Amino acid sequence: MPQNVLSYSGQSAMIKNSNELKNLFKRIGYRCWQFKQVLFPVIDQNLWHEAILALPSDWRPHLKKLRPSERAHVLRVYKAVKEDNSLTEKEKERLLILALVHDIGKGITRHSLWFKIAKVIFPVSNAAHCIEGALLLRRLGADRKLIRLVLRHHSTMQNDELLKKFQGFDDRL
Ligand SMILES: [Fe+2]
Ligand SMILES: [Fe+2]
DSSP: OOHHHHHHHHHHHHHHHHHHHHHHHHHHHHHHHHHHHHHSOOOOHHHHHHHHTTSOTTTHHHHHTSOHHHHHHHHHHHHHHHTOTTSOHHHHHHHHHHHHHTTGGGGTSOOOHHHHHHHHHSOOOOHHHHHHHHHHHHHTTOOHHHHHHHHTTTOSSOOOHHHHHHHHHHHHO
C-alpha cells in the first residue's frame, strides 16, 4: 500500500479517535451536570411563582408535589421556551404551559432519590409519569391537546415538529 494512503488512513483514524474522546468527555460532563442538578437543585422562586400564575389555581398544588430537582428542571425548560425567539407567540404559549405541566405525573409516581440517580446512568422507562400526568390533567379539565402532549412527551414515534422541539429542551435540561 502506498505511503501516502497509509498516512491518510492513520490521520483519519486519529481524527475519529479524538472525536470519540471529545464525545465521551462531553457525555461524562453532561452526566456530572445532571447529578449536580438532582442533588443540588437551584430554583428561582420569583420565576416559579410568576410562571405558575398562568395555570388554573387548582392545578398549582399538584406542581408543589414535585421534588425540588423536578421543579428546577421544569423551570429550566420553561425558561428555555420563553427565551426561544424562533417560536411564534401561539407556539410559545402552548409550550410554556406544556413546560410547566409535562412532568406533573411525577408527583404521583413518586420515586426515591436513589432511583433518580440510577436513572441518570441507566435507561429507565418514563411511561408511568406520562400516563399519570395525562390522567390527572383530564380530571382537572385540561384541554385535550395538552393532555395528548403530556401523554406523548417522551414518545419518539410522532411527527409533531413542535413537540420534537420541546423534547429537545426536555432531554437536554
Ligand atoms: Fe417527563
Ligand atoms: Fe421533563
